[in-house]
Amino acid sequence: MNIPRVLNKKNRVLLAELTKTDFKLRYQGSVLGYLWALLRPLMMFAILYVVFAKLLKFGGDIPHYPVYLLCGTTMWSFFTECTSQGIQAMIARGDLIRKISFPKYIVVVSATLTAVINMLINLVVIIIFALINGVEFSWTWFLVPLSLIELYVLSLGISFLLGAINVKYRDITSIWDVCIQALFYAIPIIYPVAMVAASSALAAKVILLNPIAQAIQDIRHNLITPETITTWNYISNPLLEFLPIILIVVVLIFAAFYFRKKSKFFAEEI
């Protein structure tokens, strides 16, 4: 795979057109159209807010808890949307794969870029909510893109790996749905880490070693309140601290090699 060919003009145009099409078609035929990109996570947030913040009183003493919660659910939606679209991408675009020759990664990237666009729109909403809620601007806001890139790279890695397997074994889609459900509870999205830490420090540490949890907590820390418990301020072992990052790099490298090897045969297997 030489870089000039991978990023040549033809491939860039194809990526741009596929992304545009995906985005246009996502809310095709619905009255509110693109507004759903905003409404869906906001509605999900409203439900979680009523159940967990109001009824179960999970917020505790976290400042700006509603924004903190919104931030977590948005980033979680980004991750789930990215991976489920990415894993499905090859099957959804099977007609192209069977009929033209092009680098297959374009299909995965274009499918996930729609999720990136949605996330960026929602990020604006979070910032507006944060300012309304009294969160003050801080220079750490400029660190947020780093965590977003981290989350996206992980999603891409998972999409490449599971997407390649999914071409042959369609079970992956269902298995991943279950994994998503389990992960949702394994990551401190609705509950604060402090709640877990209060009963078991070890459990809190394990939770924070998950790359998704690490990225989401970092975003909350840098965007909303420095009181957020993060992997960096809760785990003191410097080797362990970097485990989430190492995990992401390993997943991406392995996924890229696997995808490259398998993609030669997608056209006949799909």
Add this chain to the structure above:
Amino acid sequence: MGKYKIGTRKEISTNGDIAIHVSNLYKGFKLPTERAFGLKQAFFNRLKGIKGYKEQKVLNDISFDVKKGEFVGIVGRNGSGKSTLLKTLAGIYYPQKGEIIIDGNLIPFIELGVGFNPELTGRENVYLNGAMLGFSNKEVDTMYDEIWKFAELEQFQNQKLKNYSSGMQVRLAFSIAIRAKGDILLLDEVLAVGDAAFQQKCNNYFKSLHGNQTVILVTHSMENITKFCDRAILIENGKITLDGTPKTVAKAYKNLWS
């Protein structure tokens, strides 16, 4: 890795006079014997020592060269391996064994209107399909009016594609496809589109290609073989059984059924 352990497909650019070189090309497909979709079945197959597929040889030791500027027809019965050969040349399938060397910019038309989406307007589909053929948006801009004029569908530009008749869709697709400027064209049965008047336009296009461009045409129409081709190849059960003038090949093709 030895040269012929696994097939290779290379695109190069030289001043030589061979546009496509194919030597000892093999391609087989794994056809699932028992239901091999799904992890569970794959797991049980492995336990029972069943491979879960049998190998179907589709291309069996194919070798030929196409000179630059040559118009070559490929004929054969259904299932003889014509389309697989075309798809392997196009780089959609990976060659199992053997070697393919492509000299020049190759444009495959395995099917017209790749990527067409019924929910998008005609205009949007032109840009989308253009991208599949390697055109930038700017390039599509410059030929945009010409595309609609040739397709005779100017008044439908902003209609959704699902409101087009199938004939209209094919005309639009064909009109985009013929803008593609490559050194080598691979065409799979895309000649017969539209009504008689449109047919005439298509025939003129193919005549214009003759002598100017390297073309490989897969077809069942012996009329087209004798009308357009310099040379024809007959494929039976994945092997080349005849490689000669269009007339002799057309005759041999008709004799397959007598």
